[in-house]
Amino acid sequence: VQLQASGGGLVQAGGSLVLSCAASGRTFSSSVMGWFRQAPGKEREFAAAVSWGGAITYYADSVKGRFTISRDNAKNTLYLQMNDLKPQDTAVYYCAADRHSGRTYLESAYYRAGTYDYWGQGTLVTVSS
Secondary structure, eight states: OEEEEEOOEEEETTOOEEEEEEEESSOOTTSOEEEEEEOTTSOOEEEEEEOTTSSOEEEOTTTTTTEEEEEETTTTEEEEEEOSOOGGGOEEEEEEEOSSSSOOOOHHHHTOGGGOOEEOOOEEEEEEO
8 A cells, every 4th residue: 555645846935736645555535535744843734634525624724725635536646736835834745544444533533643544755845935
């Protein structure tokens, strides 16, 4: 089972990027999936998550209104559209998925790293001022 994140890079403040997370080894169409990020010298933090059906999404307050999480279950791929990027968005971004099939969670669980069983290797996003 593998999650492969891509799409990171260097962008100026105010710019946009789209991160992708391609899953392989099993289907994740029934898995909760999310994006976390870790800035230099800081702990990993929650950014966004989506229910297995795609109808429910959650965002950290710091990215709400600027980031959009989505999934294409036919392609077994997760996305994160990031607009109006700020220098404080600079971080390694990790995609994650839970191992269950069709499980529903309380909202608080989506924000916890412990909910997720599979993690991608991370892709670096650098936002210059």
